[in-house]
Amino acid sequence: MCxxxxxPDAHLDVCRTCNATGHKCGVLEGSVAGEGIDGADFVxxxxxxxxxxxxxxxxxxxxxxxxxxxxxxRPIAGHANLCPGSISTRPQELETxxxxxxxxxxxxLGFSVSLYAFYRDEQGLPRTPxxxxxxxPPLNEKLQTHQWSESTIKTVVRPQWQVHGGTVERSxxxxxxxxxxxxxRAHFKCSYLEGAELEDQGEDGTALTHxxxxxxxxxxxxxxxxxNPVYSRITLALMEDTGWYRANYSMAQELGWGRRLGCxxxxxxxxxxxxxxxxxxxxxSIHPFCNKVKQDPLQTECTDDRSSVALCNLVEHQQPLPKKxxxxxxxxxxxxxxxxxxxxxxxxxxxxxxxxxFTWRSRNIVVRGSHCLYEENNPQKNFALENYGPRxxxxxxxxxxxxxxxxxxxRQWQHWGSGCYQYKCDGGRLHIIVANYTYTCYHAGQEIAIxxxxxxxxxxxxxxxxxxxxxxxxxxxxxxxxxxxxDEHPPATFYHRDNLHxxxxxxxxxxxxxxxxxxx
Numbered sequence: 001m002c003x004x005x006x007x008p009d010a011h012l013d014v015c016r017t018c019n020a021t022g023h024k025c026g027v028l029e030g031s032v033a034g035e036g037i038d039g040a041d042f043v044x045x046x047x048x049x050x051x052x053x054x055x056x057x058x059x060x061x062x063x064x065x066x067x068x069x070x071x072x073x074r075p076i077a078g079h080a081n082l083c084p085g086s087i088s089t090r091p092q093e094l095e096t097x098x099x100x101x102x103x104x105x106x107x108x109l110g111f112s113v114s115l116y117a118f119y120r121d122e123q124g125l126p127r128t129p130x131x132x133x134x135x136x137p138p139l140n141e142k143l144q145t146h147q148w149s150e151s152t153i154k155t156v157v158r159p160q161w162q163v164h165g166g167t168v169e170r171s172x173x174x175x176x177x178x179x180x181x182x183x184x185r186a187h188f189k190c191s192y193l194e195g196a197e198l199e200d201q202g203e204d205g206t207a208l209t210h211x212x213x214x215x216x217x218x219x220x221x222x223x224x225x226x227x228n229p230v231y232s233r234i235t236l237a238l239m240e241d242t243g244w245y246r247a248n249y250s251m252a253q254e255l256g257w258g259r260r261l262g263c264x265x266x267x268x269x270x271x272x273x274x275x276x277x278x279x280x281x282x283x284x285s286i287h288p289f290c291n292k293v294k295q296d297p298l299q300t301e302c303t304d305d306r307s308s309v310a311l312c313n314l315v316e317h318q319q320p321l322p323k324k325x326x327x328x329x330x331x332x333x334x335x336x337x338x339x340x341x342x343x344x345x346x347x348x349x350x351x352x353x354x355x356x357x358f359t360w361r362s363r364n365i366v367v368r369g370s371h372c373l374y375e376e377n378n379p380q381k382n383f384a385l386e387n388y389g390p391r392x393x394x395x396x397x398x399x400x401x402x403x404x405x406x407x408x409x410x411r412q413w414q415h416w417g418s419g420c421y422q423y424k425c426d427g428g429r430l431h432i433i434v435a436n437y438t439y440t441c442y443h444a445g446q447e448i449a450i451x452x453x454x455x456x457x458x459x460x461x462x463x464x465x466x467x468x469x470x471x472x473x474x475x476x477x478x479x480x481x482x483x484x485x486x487d488e489h490p491p492a493t494f495y496h497r498d499n500l501h502x503x504x505x506x507x508x509x510x511x512x513x514x515x516x517x518x519x520x
Contacts, residue, residue: 001318002066003079005045010034021133044108045079053082057203058224061086063104065115073118073126074244078108088096090366092374099229104375106235110242113208116153117146119177120243127151127177127243131333143208152177156194162272164326164340170269173198173208177241183234187255196234199223201348211235213348215266217288223348227357228307228371230255257288270352271327288354290314291331293342297414300370302394303355306471309370309394309418314353315346325351335427346357372420383413385421385435385459387450392420393471395463398447402461409503420461425472428484432463437496441465443486453498 001007014033018025037043045066053062061082065075073092080101087097110119117128117137128137128149140147154176161170174195175181184196187502197212202223210223215364220229221238230253240247258265265273270289277284277290287304290312302311320326320340327350328339343351360367368377372392379386384402397419401412422433430441432448439448446465451458468483 002045002077003064004047004049004051004081005079007045007066007077008034011037011043020297022135042075042109043077044105045077045078046082048082048084048087050084051081053081054085057206059086059203059205060102060225061100062205063107064112065108068118072244074119074242075109075115076321077483078105080104080108088366090376092371092376096225096229099225099231102231103220103225103229106221106239110239111209111235113143114145115242116148119148119152119241120220122243124243150176153198153334154194158267159279161324162269162275164271164329168324170324172200173211175238175241177238178299179237179241180234183232183237184266187232187234188258188262188266189260192267193263195264196238199348201350206348214270214344214350214352215258216255217349217354219255219257224346226346227303227310230276247503266366269327270350271329273417274327275329275414285390289383290353290355291328293331293334294345298417299417300415300417301355302396302418303357306395306466307372308357309372309420310355311358312353313356314342315345316341317343317351321351327352338393370420377420383459384416384419384461385450386419387433387435388420389422391424392422394418395421395466398458398462398464400462402459404457404459405500406457407500416461423471425475428468428476428481430468430472430483435459439463439496440490441468441486442488442490444468446490449497451497451499453500458498458500 015028015031015038015344016025053059059487061080063078063080065078067077068074069076071336080099103387118237119127121127123269126137128147128151130136131138137146137148152175153173156172156174157405158170158172160167174197176195181193181195185193186343197215198208199210199222200207202210206223211219211221213222213224216222216232216234218226218228219235220231221235221276231251232255232430233249233252234255236247236249239245264276274286274289274291277286291314292299292312293314293316294311298311300309300311302308314331316338320343321343325343326340328342330336331339331342334342344353346354346356357370359369370381371377372388372394374388375389381402384397395418397416401414401416403410403412405411424431424433424438432439432441434450435452435454438450441448441452442465444465448463448465450461450463453459468486472483
């Protein structure tokens with residue numbers, strides 16, 4: 001067996017038996033070698049079975065290696081099982097499904113607690129010393145795997161880890177191989193970061209076998225996919241540091257999370273990060289973390305890359321969180337003394353709350369997602385005139401709710417804050433397209449008032465222009481252009497404005513008859 005798969009006889013070599021130390025091996029009488037697989041460096045067996053392990057926690061898939069070659073210990077066979085009950089066939093979930101398969105392949109190739117002790121250096125020598133009697137690394141009885149050396153994974157202690165009401169001592173395991181250390185220092189812009197922190201929570205197969213979610217959020221090799229998974233240079237560096245592969249770094253995807261945020265972000269608690277930046281005098285944002293409690297009515301915002309409508313995933317938990325995961329001394333609109341009940345909804349991120357994509361559900365069935373790039377996410381009831389698709393990004397609304405009205409009725413959309421709209425970059429400026437009308441952004445923070453009649457309803461709301469460079473810089477530069485300075489005022493007659501034509505009595509009645517609407 002290799003995982004859940006019965007290995008075909010044709011793939012098997014002769015059966016050899018060895019003594020207790022793995023030496024003096026001989027071919028078992030009657031054993032015959034199969035044909036094998038020509039030209040293969042690695043054989044990957046894939047199954048889709050609702051196994052017992054699929055019911056542990058929120059397991060979507062799992063993988064491991066099954067066989068290593070004898071000279072350099074490189075994995076030559078592995079398996080993955082995809083849990084059918086956890087696989088979505090919705091078009092907008094295809095990217096995540098593909099990422100899940102890649103994730104499991106990388107586990108079988110080397111990103112695994114059972115393979116760390118076999119990593120090799122630039123000269124092909126073992127990073128972890130071998131026992132003379134077996135030629136293998138020593139065993140760790142507690143983990144039931146081979147024990148790695150501190151040249152691969154090092155225990156790092158943070159003695160002053162800030163939490164609610166004080167500090168605790170926090171120890172963590174970090175990959176400290178040369179390329180990984182170089183890449184994480186460059187990514188976070190932290191020259192003395194020891195290495196890349198590994199996950200310390202989760203079910204069997206999660207801890208120590210993934211990047212720490214708090215530090216690497218949407219890197220695809222964290223323990224759970226929450227949004228927009230990417231395979232960064234850091235993961236490619238780890239695969240190269242196994243000593244078995246060469247990485248093509250041009251294929252790496254950009255990891256925006258934590259990029260150039262410094263040592264404070266990479267080496268300190270999210271509580272310390274949030275506290276130090278919450279003061280108005282700091283002039284800094286607490287992003288990518290947040291402190292807005294998720295509640296009805298939903299007030300959404302945008303992810304930092306503006307690819308999705310998002311929510312702060314800060315929620316109230318039924319029990320006080322463990323001390324090391326209590327990340328607030330104060331939360332807006334939360335009674336004093338209740339802070340220890342509040343944390344992010346993703347436990348693997350140490351309950352640090354952050355801006356996250358989400359799905360709308362009806363009777364616990366997913367209706368649509370919040371990623372701007374997928375047309376399937378267009379809302380059925382479109383109060384804010386959103387338009388999801390390949391040329392769409394997320395834009396913030398003003399603090400006023402969007403309103404929809406006729407001469408006889410008015411209603412407000414109670415879920416507001418941001419939305420997905422098409423855009424274009426032209427003439428050194430960002431242009432937002434709403435219901436086929438184009439609105440030009442002349443400076444960051446500019447408010448664009450929307451008054452458009454569609455399907456006999458007047459839609460009223462407003463969008464806030466982001467800096468042109470946030471969305472258009474790379475596209476304009478590819479054409480030899482650049483964003484204009486952005487300090488101009490828009491022309492007085494710039495905006496398209498529709499108006500309802502009602503008699504005075506109807507307008508008077510309408511002022512007193514506004515219906516609040518909750519959708520999705």
